[in-house]
Amino acid sequence: MTSIVQRHLFGPGPSNPYPEATEGLARPLLGHLDPAFLTIMDETCDRLRVAWGTDNARTLPLSATGSAGMEAAFVNTVHPGDVVVVAVNGLFGQRMCEVASRCGAEVVPVEHTWGTAIDPERVLAAHPSPKIVAAVHAETSTGVRSDIAALGDAVHASTDALLVVDAVTSIGGIELRADDWGIDVGYAGTQKCLGVAPGLAPFTINDRAFARRVERPQSWYLDLGLLGGYVGEAGAKGGGRTYHHTAPVAMISSLHAGLGRILDEGLENVWARHAAAGQALQDGLETMGLELFAEKGSRLPDLTTVRVPDGVDSAAVRRTLLERYDIEIGGGAGEFAASVWRIGLMGPNARPDAVALLLAALAETLGR
Numbered sequence: 001m002t003s004i005v006q007r008h009l010f011g012p013g014p015s016n017p018y019p020e021a022t023e024g025l026a027r028p029l030l031g032h033l034d035p036a037f038l039t040i041m042d043e044t045c046d047r048l049r050v051a052w053g054t055d056n057a058r059t060l061p062l063s064a065t066g067s068a069g070m071e072a073a074f075v076n077t078v079h080p081g082d083v084v085v086v087a088v089n090g091l092f093g094q095r096m097c098e099v100a101s102r103c104g105a106e107v108v109p110v111e112h113t114w115g116t117a118i119d120p121e122r123v124l125a126a127h128p129s130p131k132i133v134a135a136v137h138a139e140t141s142t143g144v145r146s147d148i149a150a151l152g153d154a155v156h157a158s159t160d161a162l163l164v165v166d167a168v169t170s171i172g173g174i175e176l177r178a179d180d181w182g183i184d185v186g187y188a189g190t191q192k193c194l195g196v197a198p199g200l201a202p203f204t205i206n207d208r209a210f211a212r213r214v215e216r217p218q219s220w221y222l223d224l225g226l227l228g229g230y231v232g233e234a235g236a237k238g239g240g241r242t243y244h245h246t247a248p249v250a251m252i253s254s255l256h257a258g259l260g261r262i263l264d265e266g267l268e269n270v271w272a273r274h275a276a277a278g279q280a281l282q283d284g285l286e287t288m289g290l291e292l293f294a295e296k297g298s299r300l301p302d303l304t305t306v307r308v309p310d311g312v313d314s315a316a317v318r319r320t321l322l323e324r325y326d327i328e329i330g331g332g333a334g335e336f337a338a339s340v341w342r343i344g345l346m347g348p349n350a351r352p353d354a355v356a357l358l359l360a361a362l363a364e365t366l367g368r
């Protein structure tokens with residue numbers, strides 16, 4: 001038998017789940033059309049609306065990981081030849097360009113230096129009349145937070161474009177207000193700050209974007225028109241729930257429980273807990289003489305990027321952390337694979353004890 005290994009998941013995701021989310025996975029399995037499960041599904045959508053900061057009726061957990069949320073966002077909104085301006089300041093902005101392009105968009109990437117936040121003025125200047133403007137709120141590849149409120153204001157003041165936002169590493173970790181910020185379509189993931197295992201993509205789309213959707217998108221599975229009946233639009237009208245695909249019942253129970261934990265603690269308290277843990281970690285790393293990668297003023301608390309010191313073997317350090325301390329941290333992304341570490345303090349890991357453990361293990365490993 002394989003032995004059970006338990007790790008501190010301090011990388012860019014997945015994070016360790018909240019205990020409530022783990023308990024949710026172990027509940028007796030229900031049928032996906034069982035009334036008891038439908039109640040859990042409805043409550044999960046309600047809880048997701050709170051986490052997103054939205055009143056959107058169409059707010060649901062898609063049955064796949066965050067990247068499927070990205071696919072759903074574009075496959076449902078991009079009509080052939082539509083101009084899609086994408087703010088790119090890291091790996092996930094690049095992925096948005098790739099996905100939008102496969103959906104038939106004319107993609108206009110607006111490249112920013114990795115480690116810096118997106119500049120709304122530059123994004124707006126890229127094209128006079130885009131159909132969609134897309135951006136990543138929290139770039140997990142670089143540890144940068146961008147100001148989506150400012151981008152939303154700029155986009156809606158001067159264009160008719162839809163604003164598509166990646167909130168995979170912001171939801172449940174840092175301030176996120178989809179409606180106030182003018183987010184028309186948003187997608188996220190469960191395994192980062194929501195503190196639930198990977199497997200679902202919390203998704204939200206407002207009426208304006210839904211009205212402009214592609215009637216018969218290339219993807220049957222991610223067709224938001226068909227998914228309405230699955231999460232309950234039809235049910236709300238008394239038409240009953242229809243089968244589209246088998247809901248991943250255990251994962252939705254887990255998300256339901258994880259969100260319950262977050263809302264019990266209070267969303268703003270959860271944001272404050274992530275902010276405090278990230279600040280303590282970043283202060284500690286700098287005290288140790290390490291240099292942070294993301295620009296000051298735009299650093300995410302939940303995902304810290306730090307430069308690997310000269311002469312230090314990045315992979316060897318990560319191996320030691322894993323083997324000696326059961327700590328996982330991430331390498332860098334793209335050209336920074338070997339020169340940056342990515343340290344996540346997400347969900348239940350956004351705690352002072354995790355900060356202390358990480359700093360001590362890193363100091364010992366680096367001999368500082």
Ligand SMILES: *Cc1c(COP(=O)(O)O)cnc(C)c1O
Pocket residue numbers: 013065066067068092136138139140141166167168169189198
């Ligand atoms: C992790 C991540 C994704 C992709 O999510 P998966 O669950 O890995 O498919 C997309 N965007 C951002 C910002 C991420 O951090």
